[in-house]
Amino acid sequence: MNRPPASLPNPIRPAFDKGQTEGSVIVNIGPSHPATHGTIQIVAELSGERVVRTDVHCGYLHRGFEKECESHTWHNLIPYVDRLNYCSALINDFAYCEAVEKLMGIEITPRCRYLRTLLAEYSRIADHLTCVAAALMELGAMTAFLYLVTIRDYVYEHLADLTGARVTYSYGRIGGLAGEVPEGWLERLEEILDEMDTFVDRVHGLVDRNRIFIDRMRNVGVLSVDEAINWGFTGPVLRSTGAPRDLRKDTPYLAYEELDFEVPVGIKGDNYDRYYVRMREMDESRHMIRQLMDRLEPGPINVDDRRCTLPEKDRVYTEIESLINHFKLIMEGPQVPPGEVYSAHEAANGELGFYIVSVGGGVPWKVHVRSPSFVHMGGVHRMLDGYQLADIIPSFGSVNMIGGECDR
Amino acid sequence: MSNADDIFDRVRGGLAAKTLESTVEHGVLAIVVEPAEVAEVAGTLKATFGFDMFLDVTAVDWPDREPRFDVVHHFYSTTDRVRVRVKTRVTAADPSVDTLVPLYGSARYMERECHEMYGIRFRGNDDLRPLLLYEGFVGHPLRKDYPKHQEQPLVPYRKDAS
Numbered sequence: 001m002n003r004p005p006a007s008l009p010n011p012i013r014p015a016f017d018k019g020q021t022e023g024s025v026i027v028n029i030g031p032s033h034p035a036t037h038g039t040i041q042i043v044a045e046l047s048g049e050r051v052v053r054t055d056v057h058c059g060y061l062h063r064g065f066e067k068e069c070e071s072h073t074w075h076n077l078i079p080y081v082d083r084l085n086y087c088s089a090l091i092n093d094f095a096y097c098e099a100v101e102k103l104m105g106i107e108i109t110p111r112c113r114y115l116r117t118l119l120a121e122y123s124r125i126a127d128h129l130t131c132v133a134a135a136l137m138e139l140g141a142m143t144a145f146l147y148l149v150t151i152r153d154y155v156y157e158h159l160a161d162l163t164g165a166r167v168t169y170s171y172g173r174i175g176g177l178a179g180e181v182p183e184g185w186l187e188r189l190e191e192i193l194d195e196m197d198t199f200v201d202r203v204h205g206l207v208d209r210n211r212i213f214i215d216r217m218r219n220v221g222v223l224s225v226d227e228a229i230n231w232g233f234t235g236p237v238l239r240s241t242g243a244p245r246d247l248r249k250d251t252p253y254l255a256y257e258e259l260d261f262e263v264p265v266g267i268k269g270d271n272y273d274r275y276y277v278r279m280r281e282m283d284e285s286r287h288m289i290r291q292l293m294d295r296l297e298p299g300p301i302n303v304d305d306r307r308c309t310l311p312e313k314d315r316v317y318t319e320i321e322s323l324i325n326h327f328k329l330i331m332e333g334p335q336v337p338p339g340e341v342y343s344a345h346e347a348a349n350g351e352l353g354f355y356i357v358s359v360g361g362g363v364p365w366k367v368h369v370r371s372p373s374f375v376h377m378g379g380v381h382r383m384l385d386g387y388q389l390a391d392i393i394p395s396f397g398s399v400n401m402i403g404g405e406c407d408r
Numbered sequence: 409m410s411n412a413d414d415i416f417d418r419v420r421g422g423l424a425a426k427t428l429e430s431t432v433e434h435g436v437l438a439i440v441v442e443p444a445e446v447a448e449v450a451g452t453l454k455a456t457f458g459f460d461m462f463l464d465v466t467a468v469d470w471p472d473r474e475p476r477f478d479v480v481h482h483f484y485s486t487t488d489r490v491r492v493r494v495k496t497r498v499t500a501a502d503p504s505v506d507t508l509v510p511l512y513g514s515a516r517y518m519e520r521e522c523h524e525m526y527g528i529r530f531r532g533n534d535d536l537r538p539l540l541l542y543e544g545f546v547g548h549p550l551r552k553d554y555p556k557h558q559e560q561p562l563v564p565y566r567k568d569a570s
Contacts, residue, residue, distance in 0.1 A: 009543065009544060009562060011543060012537075012538075013543050059539055059541065059542070064549065064556075067550055068556070070556075071556060102434045103434075229460050229461050230460075230514065231513045232461065232512070232513070234461075243486070250486075250489040339434075340433065341433065341436075342434075342464075342491065344491075353482070355464065357468055365468070366469075368464070368466045374517070375517065377517065378513075378516060378517025408540070
């Protein structure tokens, strides 16, 4: 066995290696640190316990997503986009499918539109549950963590009944969805939403007015509206500063235009506001899911379009045209006309945009993801600098950086 | 949607002198400008038309075309809720455009990614260190001529124990 050399080259070059002030020290936090979820490296200059400045590095989870996309057919990318934000994989699926559908000029069926909206909101809840639970656990609120993760596990198991997987579902399809909702699934959804009301209320009761929690979260990691927009923050982080910017309201897609919901905002853009905005968004999502369950009518979930939808299995076995159609869709991929499109959804963390270039044919020329976590990492130092070393953990946690979509 | 069309018309009118092409594609106004004009056009978009959020910058490689690269910027207006795409074409010999860091803080990180992936140089951005890749990485992996399976491990792979 040959061992790696004794000294390895440093994969990063920190922006600074000397302190600005007398007596300050440079501390390297991460990329493998028990309290940072995700492999992130923060090089911090400390003066005592105070953070003077930080240099945030990401990329340890880079796996060449965009390069890989250029050699697979349009449908084969769906499992890859699942792995961008793995806390709310369905939102990625639907955002990607919608971008391709725009290029192909496909309008999805009403049932598919409602189901996608419902599942997107359900995923948003799972994502916010994860973020809030982890943030609370890092502050020592183990009970609140267990309450939230209990609910999240109900959601995961329930989505596994629908899609066959707990985390990465690959459930979207260009022009529709992978399958119909199983019997009894919506009844169970109602039960889970009711349980969620109970558990989320308990968490409100445990932490909202808890002195320790407030002292750690209030006035820490403060962002102003202008600063947040300048640094590209979107989603709950931008809304926590008080700007009611939400793509579901501003540029409505799927079925959001028909739904009644509010956009919760914070008052000063600190950690407490980010916690509270996420908790309130879960309330709104539950409200939306209940409306969508009432609107869901029976009907087809896939468009009847031979360019993207696989033919019925019994016809594949009995007709040569359907057999050829099936073969072509699998081997060559759906034929997407040349063009380019930028299509964005309001993902759990902010604006998730897909910029897709097609030159015709079954394989994309380019797929670029504008992922909220990556852009947030470019501005997160504004929330860390000037606060205490211990504040890095809750502030960083409140951004909910997801390595899968940040590093791609 | 007519609201968006009005805004697009105003933007097109305001930038007509600098625009080579402009179209509305899938709800986004796409304008093509000369590489030297990018920073000025972005400045006008921000100051005059309220495009206060810088969404994204990336490049598209067309190996058989001259100039070889498209550098693609996306902007969003949080007041008018519309997006604009600003595209420019740069050559492989001199793949450089002006940085947008003085206008948007978020450009700093995104330009770093575009620089390492495509080798686009952003004049004026003083921090183009590798970000998703590592120090010493050779080449620009998202260029079409970079082989997908090429490996550059920092730590040598372990050989079989035998």
